[in-house]
Amino acid sequence: MRFGLAARLGLVLALSGMLSAGITAFQAQRASETLLVDSARAELLTATRVLARRITLVREDLSRTLLALARHPAALAALDDDAQAATQLATLFALPMEANRAYFQIRLIAADDHGLERVRIDRDGDALLRVDGDALQEKGHYPYVFDALALPPGEVYMSRVGINRERGSHAALGRPAVQLATPVADATGRPRGVIVGSIDLNGVFALLATDLPADFRLYLANSAGDYLIHPDPARTFGFDKGRRVRVQDEFPAMQALIEGRTGESLIDSATGEHAATPLVAAFIAARAQLRTEEGAFILGLARPRATVLAELDPLRGIMQQIVIGMSLTGMLLAAILARAITRPIEVLGAAVQNFSGTGEAPALPVERQDEIGALARRFAELRAQIGQQMAELERRRSELEHLARHDALTGLPNRALFDDRMAVALAAARRDDGRLALLFVDLDDFKPINDRLGHVVGDRVLEGVAARIRQCIRESDTAARVGGDEFVVLLPGIASTADAARVADKIRAAIDRPFVIDGHALAVSVSMGLAHYPQDGTDATTLARHADRAMYRDKAEGKAQRRS
Amino acid sequence: MLRRSSLHRIPWLVLVFALVLSGTAGAAEVLRVLSWPGYADPDVVQAFEARTGARVEVTLVDSDETLWHKLTAHDASDYDVFAVNTAELQRYIDRGLVVPIDAAALTNLAAQLPRFRDPATLPGTTRDGKLYAVPYAWAEMGLIYNRRQFDAPPQSIAALWDARYRGKVLIYNSGSHNFSLAAQVLGKDSPFRLDTDDWAPAVARLVELRRNLLTFYAHPEESAHLFVSRGAALMFANYGTQQLQLLRAAGADVGYVIPREGALAWLDCWALTRGAGNRRLALAWIDHLLGTGPAHVLSARHGLANTRDPAPHQGETDRLVWLEPVEDVERRNLLWERILSGDRAARVLAP
Structure with a gap:
């Protein structure tokens, strides 16, 4: 407000006050x-x-x-x-x-x-x-x-x-x-x-x-x-x-x-x-x-x-006081008036400034019955409208982000998200000298189900598998679908390799129960491979390779058993 | 308003300035005249300027003292020519402030009345045979009488003392003149020289005169008013015919006489200063004023007698007693004041 609207307005009002008082005093003196x-x-x-x-x-x-x-x-x-x-x-x-x-x-x-x-x-x-x-x-x-x-x-x-x-x-x-x-x-x-x-x-x-x-x-x-x-x-x-x-x-x-x-x-x-x-x-x-x-x-x-x-001297003194008084009153009035006008403008300005910010949006003088009130109401409407649009945009954005990081069918994190979490978990384990386990889960003979019963049924199976895996793990664990019938589970912060094996057994047992879909009882088996940090590798690639190998061994053993 | 009027004034200022410039630029010769009111009227001056091509600077004085101060200020070098009465002139000659005049240069002298042509009859205009002053204007102090109270015009100044007119006589309030009147009545050769033995009889005569008075006056208008309103019979006319004119204008039936002892008269002359720059021009000025035009202006316009035309109220044989410096002005005035205040003769002469 150094030389803003209020200062200028105040100056004009004070000057006009002084001027009118001065002219009045001058005329009064001449007449006197x-x-x-x-x-x-x-x-x-x-x-x-x-x-x-x-x-x-x-x-x-x-x-x-x-x-x-x-x-x-x-x-x-x-x-x-x-x-x-x-x-x-x-x-x-x-x-x-x-x-x-x-x-x-x-x-x-x-x-x-x-x-x-x-x-x-x-x-x-x-x-x-x-x-x-x-x-x-x-x-x-x-x-x-x-x-x-x-x-x-x-x-x-x-x-x-x-x-x-x-x-x-x-x-x-x-x-x-x-x-x-x-x-x-x-x-x-x-x-x-x-x-x-x-x-x-x-x-x-x-x-x-x-x-x-x-x-x-x-x-x-x-x-x-x-x-x-x-x-x-x-x-x-x-x-x-x-x-x-x-x-x-x-x-x-x-x-x-x-x-x-x-x-x-x-x-x-x-x-x-x-x-x-x-x-x-x-x-x-x-x-x-x-x-x-x-x-x-x-x-x-x-x-x-x-x-x-000289008889005018007292009158002249009074005139001077009146001129000074009127000038001061003019200045005061001007200041008040200027404040009354610029204050709502400042509020509107602050509102605009805080528009997208997280700060508290200041109350707008919408209750005023003058031009400033009308402006404030328009502005409040505009703010509400823009707020809605911003919320919608935010929702869409988080949806898109979710889509980009999750598997659309099962709702499990996809590979990209899993890799992020793997990197985070590895970093934490390295820092805390902790342990983690990586578990590969691959459905056996899934292709025949798809071919025989159709993709819809196949998809339902995949959904079911994902749901059962999720039920078997902790909140802090991450299960992801990384391929058509491939899943991977990250088990951070485990106490021992046996704990990971128990989770793997639990998952195998859960999936081994038949899936009932459209009246068909379908038996699905899985092959799994485990890799432990730090025993089996200290980076994601090594661990993944180890788990993959372990899973293929398991798959091979499983085929042999089913054949025997 | 102010701005307007001052703007309007500018062309006038320019005009006046231009006139002043042209006036100073044109004149080669300047004559500096010290004069009395009425002796150098603008038309008289213009006629002289037109004739000679010179420019005349007139300075007016209204008293003998002012005249003396102005001329003695820078050894008479501020003026070329001036007017002065014969009585006053003497101290200017004494101080060497004036120079002799070459009468041959004044052609109009020949036209003057005989009584002004003979310096021997005009005391004070010459000294050591040299002419110092040219008579110009004059007036005598006659007697004005009320025709209704006089069977025949009074012949002598002694009429002022005539007990028949007790309480009906007016005189002028002047120590010098009144002692001169007393001296005339006492038969003195010169009314301006009272000897030691003359004072007592003169005072006695003036006390007698006072006892015969109505009153005294100072101004012509005052004298006319008193004369008419109080029914006066006789008056010593210090202002001469001027008072006569006033009284006649007021309807008084009055006559004017020059007493046989002679009427006191003053004579104003022109004189040349020692510092006169251009004496030829100064003499031309004097000669100009002696001409018919200026003489006529003097008598017709100002009621003063000129030196060419016979005065209307006197005969050729009437005696005029030209004023001269008196033996002791202060004493005359002091004694006169005592007389006027009502002191009796013995007390007047007390030291």
């Missing part, structure tokens, strides 16, 4: 990838919307604080040069700034005196600093002052997002910031000043982004597409350095969102700079619901495609 990317984008879109909502909540929370400060009586009093109120307000400014690191500054700015700051708390490293006296600056020419002053009380203005270039602003200097401002009005509703909160853009987003999974990348751009937040900080606020770094340049598909033709954009970016590490991304345009010069913000989240597909 598409599903995963789609669902990742949908997930990113949802996360982006949630993030936008949270930004709004944060902004509203910051706004509420500023509104509460603007309504506080100390604000108006401080604008009226009430030093005590200013100190109280400074304490009030410090409270939210201590609680929330998103504030760079909170200020009270007067509408008069060219927008002179009246109360100002700056963040300076880890500390809060009250800026006072000469260090207070005039801010009336900044939009967050003149635009906020134009608002009705209770409303909030948001500046454009930019790099803070206001010198002396401590922690805020050179940092991305946005100003939230709300007017402080007197009893008549006349705006007397503004409360301005300077918000740390990166601080707010870093806080919001802490809840995002580690592989999420956050993008924020203004309505023109200029990056405000990007995983690579060097790409942010390009317009501040005299060059544009825009979201639509990195993601060309974003053009529609920038132009306002759509409100959201799902992106699978695998070209340009993302050719090496493709990104899956979702962007939305979110408009702040307050007075601002900023249009819609572009907010987006992205993930490397590779980490999205």
Whole structure:
């Protein structure tokens, strides 16, 4: 079975098992990838919307604080040069700034005196600093002052997002910031000043982004597409350095969102700079619901495609196990199947091999109801048929052999067989230093019986003589008919010459009794001659000659007696 | 899919390759031009190539610093001819990166406006009597005013300080220019040279200017938006007529004047590098750009003034003050930042 039918069949079955498992796994994986990317984008879109909502909540929370400060009586009093109120307000400014690191500054700015700051708390490293006296600056020419002053009380203005270039602003200097401002009005509703909160853009987003999974990348751009937040900080606020770094340049598909033709954009970016590490991304345009010069913000989240597909890893492992399992099962099944097919074939083969042998013929699977069963039944029939014919042939052969070695009339061994036995007996006697005797028996005057009474009667006489000789000898002795009326008897293993003579006398006496054939009583006499080994000769020819001579002497004596 | 498209691409690649080969094989002369956007448009270049049979390699720059880096990289040997403003040109002459120009080779010089033909009136184009730069494109920084808020056009830069327009004035966010404006108002001979005693009054004037402002701007579009949406009265137009066009397009009823103190103006010229391989070809390029076709492209397509046609918004007598390097850029910028941040005068001048 080294590379027999079973091996080949097993190989084919195992390969087809592996192939089908592999194709299934491959297709399943491709379908899963598409599903995963789609669902990742949908997930990113949802996360982006949630993030936008949270930004709004944060902004509203910051706004509420500023509104509460603007309504506080100390604000108006401080604008009226009430030093005590200013100190109280400074304490009030410090409270939210201590609680929330998103504030760079909170200020009270007067509408008069060219927008002179009246109360100002700056963040300076880890500390809060009250800026006072000469260090207070005039801010009336900044939009967050003149635009906020134009608002009705209770409303909030948001500046454009930019790099803070206001010198002396401590922690805020050179940092991305946005100003939230709300007017402080007197009893008549006349705006007397503004409360301005300077918000740390990166601080707010870093806080919001802490809840995002580690592989999420956050993008924020203004309505023109200029990056405000990007995983690579060097790409942010390009317009501040005299060059544009825009979201639509990195993601060309974003053009529609920038132009306002759509409100959201799902992106699978695998070209340009993302050719090496493709990104899956979702962007939305979110408009702040307050007075601002900023249009819609572009907010987006992205993930490397590779980490999205990493979710497939467990599935991939299972797939591999399935492929291996199915392959092994295929191989096992193939082995069993191959065995089931080749086993009966082997049995049939063995049966054929043992056909004429003497070994036990193996049982054929004739009881099977399949093709192999039918083949086995045919084969069993064939075997039975051939067996019969073989037995017949054997019988014929042994008959022929018997015929060739025996006398057809009397059934006694013929000369050929007798010579064989003589040779065997001589060899045994020589080896054992034993004795044997050879006795010639010749019918006297047989020819007249034949002539007078016919061959049939003659034959019956010969049969009778043979039968009587056989009755007088031992089983181990051999009597043979060697001529028409000549018989010979081999007496191996005799003790003495006298024993042979007694056998001869017994035979003579037996034959001397008349034969009754067809109502005729026929008297037959015999002449006999004995030869003894080793006294009379040591080979068959010498012994035969001696016995022959002895028999002729006996015949001559017998004639003389009958004549006398 | 991939295989298909890449197969389809092969004939294109072959074609492009063949074009590249034929392109490089045919041209004997190559002119290497370092230019600003709009100064060497493809049609202008093609006309020159068709006329001379030479091939032009144009490299564009978008900042003075990039220009400086490219030209100083290999001792000005990478380019033959380049465009630069007169203020910047001085350091190139100082370093010997440029060579004098033979004016006789430029037939189109005769067609230039008188104010560009006399090097004496153009500070910075000559040194030691040698011509180093040929004026090509220019723009002045006039005043844009709201006709509905002015009975008569403003005559002087001092209008920016006029308390009647408090909270309705827009200026450009630039330390250099704004100190020049202050120097003009102070009546200095050169707005680019502030003496030790001039700083305090200049700062005081700029603090006053700040207090008169609506706000400041950086980009032309931003200025137009602010001007219209906030009902501004007066604006120092750093981008000149470009802003005027934007405002008129937005439907604003605005006028444009050159103040009597003179409008700051920049002038871009063409200059020859020390490493110019083929000066005859480089001069031919300059002469080509002074011709009517390129001049028309410059003004009609890019809104910049050329040196042949009279500018539409100014008279012959209007004064232009060509920009020159200022005495101390860093100091002007530092002080301006303090002023802009709202510091009061005493604090601005603190060390």
